[in-house]
Amino acid sequence: MLCLGLETSCDETAVALCEDGRPVAEKLASQIDVHALFGGVVPELASREHLRRMGPLLRTLFADSGLTLDEVDAVAVARGPGLLGSLLIGLATAKGLALGAGKPLIGVDHLHAHLMAATIGREVPYPALGLLVSGGHTQIMLLRSALDIAVLGRTVDDAAGEAFDKAAKSLNLPYPGGIYIDVLGRDIEADHTLFPRPFLDNHHLDFSFSGLKTAVATYVAAHGELRLPVMPSPGGAIDPSAWPMPLRRVCAALNFAIADTLRVKMERALDSRDTGPVRALLAAGGVAANSRIRGMLTELAARRGLPLFLPRPELCADNATMIAATGCLLGRAGLTHGLDCDAVPRGRRVPWDYREGPPLGRPSVDRRPGPQ
Template sequence: MPRVLGIETSCDETGVALVQDGMILAQELASQAELHSLFGGVVPELASRRHLTVLPRLCDELLHRCGGGVDGVAVARGPGLLGALLVGLNYAKGLAFSLGVPLAGVNHLHAHLLAPGLEGDIPYPALGLLVSGGHSHIYRMDSPVEFELLGRTLDDAAGEAFDKAAKVLNLPYPGGAIIDSLAREAEPIPELFPIPYVDNDNLDFSFSGLKTAFANHAASNPHLRLRSLPGEGSVNSTKEAVHPEVPGVLASFSHSVSEACRIKLARALDREAQRRMPVAGLVLAGGVAANSFLRDSMVSLARERDLPVILPSFALCTDNAAMVALAGGVLLERNLGHDNSLDAVPRGRKVPDDAVSGLGFAGGERVDIG
């Protein structure tokens, strides 16, 4: 079966992976979290420079460690940080050209939705909830290459809301894992924060109002803010330093986010059942898919509707190259690919479905690099 090399540089994670027949043969990932923690968020220029330094080394290490061949190259072409995307895109173009193998540009969002397929079968048609730092979207997935956007982010995504909550309380960056760990130690107070943007009849998301409600609550209760952080900012040191009320506040905040997602997804299930073939399962994807409140909420909804729910492992929630390789392989196996005119697509722009027939695996030949 074909082997696909995946390259991921859409934000602040540099990843390379080799996938064959839907299985991860090897992968490498370099995080920039420590670098960007100094600034409380990702600095695009620094992210691009780090990708430029790290990507060639990671790719060399991966290919030589595997000692096998490469049949095709897949790269995340957007949405993401433009400079970061260009580093990976240009490297992928050069690598594919030098090896004489086909190239596939991958929609980063679609790759996230397919990521759970690396660990189990996705039942099609499926309803996919993609929840990340930049996106809160609902998709109907009729096949690995057919995605229909049903609901989208109108302003701030769920991941942005969690990042803002962590920053307001002076929790270490990135705050998602620490918020979840703290929130699991308390029971939510459902009435503490509103469930955002559900009193309507659409499938879109808006978390800006919840961000404001949380910021106002923190401003009215300044004792919730962490004043100093002992040690290296680990989860354990943070737990020891926070005020006793903080876990309950974060549990309530997490409850509001997960309930908004559950309500919208339930609404989407009802609408899909009315207008066409009901879906056969639910898929959760994206960085916020690691949040325990959201995972529990999706499992509960799936049980109510007697549907399977496909949850990615924590390693596949974050940006990674294995999902890019999988999504690229799906295109290449259908003899779809891209040439060197492939462009990067920054956040805020739609990634086009512009793969060209005849540029995939048909007639291709494996290139051994070991």
């Protein structure tokens, strides 16, 4: 089954083709330079950029892959959660392509797709325990199968990625700040007492990172020398040795506080009777690219004797390959949508409202690019 995937949930415009879940080609246009001027994503600008870039990306995708829309078996699109204006651009494009070419439409839960990014090209033993960490979401999920997922715990306010980005902003680091916090805090022994590990004095699996965000901002305000007088230009390689050591220690302490909070909750989930025995661990989302968090998960999986599945770093951030790959899973199961499929903004649960029908696709053809 050949699936076209479209991703416009936030500030990345991306289109991709997957053959039975295997990546064939992807084209992506980042908006980081646009939003860096404002220190965060401006929703109206994001939707306008999606509208401007979608057409050229699609034309380039088909031209470079040598494939056509006629060869596509289904059109998959991120329907939410995300920025409503951005989602509507992708959804309208997908509906137009599906209607014009007579192809089935598949609306994809953006969070489901993130989890599936960790499974691309791999056989995952289920049930598995999943950790989703991004700028807008922090969740622990039980995956009974690739299409049967239950949320065990979620953030009650801010997500882990929000804490990273707001801490970076308080230090006057460029947007997006999470990568700076990660790189500058590497290879430094973290002060485990500098910042609290939030929301652990309980027995459940929910998260709260608003207090940690406040603790970092308060600490930086009390130590004004930590805040850079001039924001460095974004982009390019980050050389940690060129940065002040006090600032790097703050970054290391924050990395530890977030990673260890995630570890405690994951351990709690593994030991819970409600979770039951699991056969694998996986993690996904933009913050899953953080080196401290990846190291924590690697150590946890080894200690528990479980295989660990992590996406390649480029598949941690928003991308269309994960949308197309998840579309293949859903299409092979005969799950599609009508043209009345709606966008679901952040803060609302994406419904499981698929239409059931015969499996989509045709005999598999390996369309992956050959050796370069």
